[in-house]
Amino acid sequence: MNIIVCVKQTPDTAATLAVVDGKASWGNAPLVLNPWDEYAVEQALVTKEAEGGQVTALCLGPETAEEALKQALAMGCDEAVLIQDPAFESADSLVASRVLAAAIKKLESVDLAFFGKAAVDTDLGVTGPQVARRLGWPSLNLVAAISELDATAKTITVERLLEEGRQVVSGPLPAVVSVVKEINEPRYPSFMGIRKASKAEIPRWSAADIGLDGEIHPALTWPEILVPEKGGDEVEFIEGGDPAEIAGKLADRLIEEKVI
């Protein structure tokens, strides 16, 4: 099977965020492979191990994002491509989905493209479905399990984790599969994997390479980034002689403040 996994680089989730010169800043916090995408990489690898074939990791991002692709290679991906062009710098989801769809088309005869649930920086959670729509492939979003994959008949059955339960859906390949964390437990890169990845030459693709020269127009602009206002008040500790007294006081305060 020819398998793609789309990965993004994001600041570590433990980073403290601030606004510096009108831009988001995460200080010295490390940049990592988007945590949700670890599950996508793992699922791509598990699928390859079961069905044979190869896994290519794709990333649209700045030069630093090479590290995220190296992480994907270290986990076991066979190839990686960094898509980079000044034209893509202020990409919104409209542009990102267009770029990723064009890159997937260029790779030809792809069977499955895996995505994470969302990028933890922009919190959009739409890129997988948008790429699927552009390619005209089934969008299997929020997948918590792949219950059947038939490489010969070219069909897939999955369980999608919706608010109300798991929706069981099947469709033809090629398909876009966006995964949630229930689907697997991502592996750690092996020592060998890390060594291989550190030596890997990661090719760069420009807008022209994927046939998108001169026709990229984001829809969105971002006039301002803000730090949310703090919850305001200091914590009010409720004290008392015994649990019943404390609980009684807390209940009274909640009722007084019209919280309940």
Add this chain to the structure above:
Amino acid sequence: MIIVYIDHFDGRAIPASWETLGVGESLAEAIGSDTKAVVLGTGVEAIAQEALDFGAGEALLADEPMFEDFRPEVYAEALTQIVKDNDPEIVLFPTTSRSRELAGMLAVDLDTGLSPDIVDYELDGTVIVATRPIYAGKLLIKEINQAKRPQVLTTRSRAFPTPEKGAAAAGAVTRVELELGEPVTEVHGYKESAGGVTLADAAVIVSGGRGTSNNPALEPPAEITDEKEQEIWRAQQGFKLIGELAMVLGAAVGASRAAVDAGYIPYSNQVGQTGKVVSPDLYIACGISGAIQHLAGMRTAKTIVAINKDSDAPIFKLARFGVVGDLYDIVPALTEALGEKLGKG
């Protein structure tokens, strides 16, 4: 015109849809326009009617066997046709798993921008300046779609008020005819449909963390000999107390990732960066330290109460009310006190 997509499941509208409709009505009033609610499904005429009760100017209904269950490619094709026929200035969705995906596809079909999960907005003429959380709510970003139309947005659950149900619904339900291609996916049904109050819609959430397993006084039944199993059993006694408090408050039960990873409670209850993002009126955190990834999922709660043994736990920095104590003492006492005071004891 403003189109509002009404999400539903099992014959009932998702309550957040009405909040979204309320946003549509406010916008319509401000820009001198009207709202049309769109309902796609099978046997969903009552939902279209309800949209009128909630103030929609008109309800566009496509009631077809092919909409029996949500399939994104089918719903997107239908919605794109409806939007093209109506040429709205704005299309709004509630932020649910289904609608977020649908909004993304609509934006692709119409080659326009999408702002998912907005929590606030201002108007600049007819241009929406939307505010949405990024970096798991650690920052807010203002976002504008100046260049393309329609403006497509999804509104976060409970970030906007539910409109009053009006007595005099003036609008009418209009049935729309659509010509759709063959669907490519097939839905086979649902597994483990969740009961109870869903986290996203809950006005009150009571959550438990690793602290639920910390009650050495509890003696597990003799047949549970495995240490890990004993820990889970203890935690489940803690979650039982949390469940009882939730019951008195009509609340949903949440959990930290530590509690989920340790097998105390299913993932569907997890709140946080890699779980659900919630904005209830009241969030009661019991035995949760307040790691940044947990706060990412609940920091927008209106009032936070923390119950924790450790007065230095970071959760107290965000909390409005705090109790330094053992959840095994405080939670049942609070259940009792609230039961009495709220007349449910």
